[in-house]
Amino acid sequence: MDSSVGATPVSARARAKRRVRAAVRASRATRSPSDRSTAAAEISAHLIALVEAAQARRVTCYLATAGEPDPELFLQWATEQGIEVLLPVSLPDHTLAWVLAGQGDPVPGRHGIREPVGPRLLATAAGSADLLLIPACAVDRAGTRLGWGLGYYDRCLAALDQRPPVYAVVHDADLVAALPRDAHDIPVTGVVTPAGVRRFAAKTG
Numbered sequence: 001m002d003s004s005v006g007a008t009p010v011s012a013r014a015r016a017k018r019r020v021r022a023a024v025r026a027s028r029a030t031r032s033p034s035d036r037s038t039a040a041a042e043i044s045a046h047l048i049a050l051v052e053a054a055q056a057r058r059v060t061c062y063l064a065t066a067g068e069p070d071p072e073l074f075l076q077w078a079t080e081q082g083i084e085v086l087l088p089v090s091l092p093d094h095t096l097a098w099v100l101a102g103q104g105d106p107v108p109g110r111h112g113i114r115e116p117v118g119p120r121l122l123a124t125a126a127g128s129a130d131l132l133l134i135p136a137c138a139v140d141r142a143g144t145r146l147g148w149g150l151g152y153y154d155r156c157l158a159a160l161d162q163r164p165p166v167y168a169v170v171h172d173a174d175l176v177a178a179l180p181r182d183a184h185d186i187p188v189t190g191v192v193t194p195a196g197v198r199r200f201a202a203k204t205g
């Protein structure tokens with residue numbers, strides 16, 4: 001049992017999460033264009049290595065929005081390899097749908113994030129992927145993932161009976177010592193940053 005669950009009042013955890021989101025948003029906003037393109041190249045190289053090592057044929061990934069590590073080069077590589085990539089669409093009830101990449105030019109969706117075009121698959125389609133590569137605001141060294149506060153990925157992950165390995169993709173500065181964890185926060189398998197891939201120790205007992 002993680003003592004951070006239950007030991008801290010909900011409102012204090014919610015405030016702490018908001019503080020981290022604000023700090024990460026500010027830190028991402030200060031990145032220079034050259035910093036961004038270096039991070040993008042490094043992230044994609046690590047994503048390629050991870051997918052190759054897992055021999056994954058179908059993965060989820062994302063279309064980057066402001067400040068996120070941009071996996072575009074990875075997406076191009078995956079297309080060339082014939083690897084299927086599911087990209088997220090945000091629905092009004094804060095659940096995700098998925099669309100197979102490569103069916104047309106992305107369009108701005110809810111929240112101004114680019115979204116793929118094509119037939120929509122249910123949130124549970126993520127369960128058919130070999131590997132889930134997901135965006136995040138921050139991740140801690142125990143695998144706790146913090147998102148942007150609407151619970152899209154929390155709901156999606158909770159809906160899967162069989163969860164493929166989940167890797168959150170963030171900048172090195174967003175991998176922090178400890179984050180507040182709520183009972184609904186499902187820990188990730190690992191994290192991908194421009195510095196490399198880190199797999200967290202599996203919980204025992």
Ligand SMILES: Nc1nc2c(c(=O)[nH]1)N(C=O)[C@@H](CNc1ccc(C(=O)N[C@@H](CCC(=O)O)C(=O)O)cc1)CN2
Binds near residue numbers: 068113135150152
């Ligand atoms: N590239 C990318 N696509 C993604 C995500 C992501 O993090 N990155 N998502 C990951 O979930 C989903 C979209 N999630 C979003 C979650 C919150 C906000 C947002 O505007 N949040 C407000 C605070 C909202 C609140 O707390 O009420 C904010 O940040 O100011 C936007 C998108 C699906 N697609």
Ligand SMILES: Nc1ncnc2c1ncn2[C@@H]1O[C@H](COP(=O)(O)OP(=O)(O)OP(=O)(O)O)[C@@H](O)[C@H]1O
Binds near residue numbers: 017152158
């Ligand atoms: N499995 C779930 N079912 C229903 N509601 C959920 C679930 N998981 C999270 N929520 C709700 O979603 C809201 C946002 O949760 P939280 O702050 O942990 O999101 P986040 O991790 O930042 O978001 P995201 O998953 O979009 O990246 C909270 O109100 C929470 O209660």
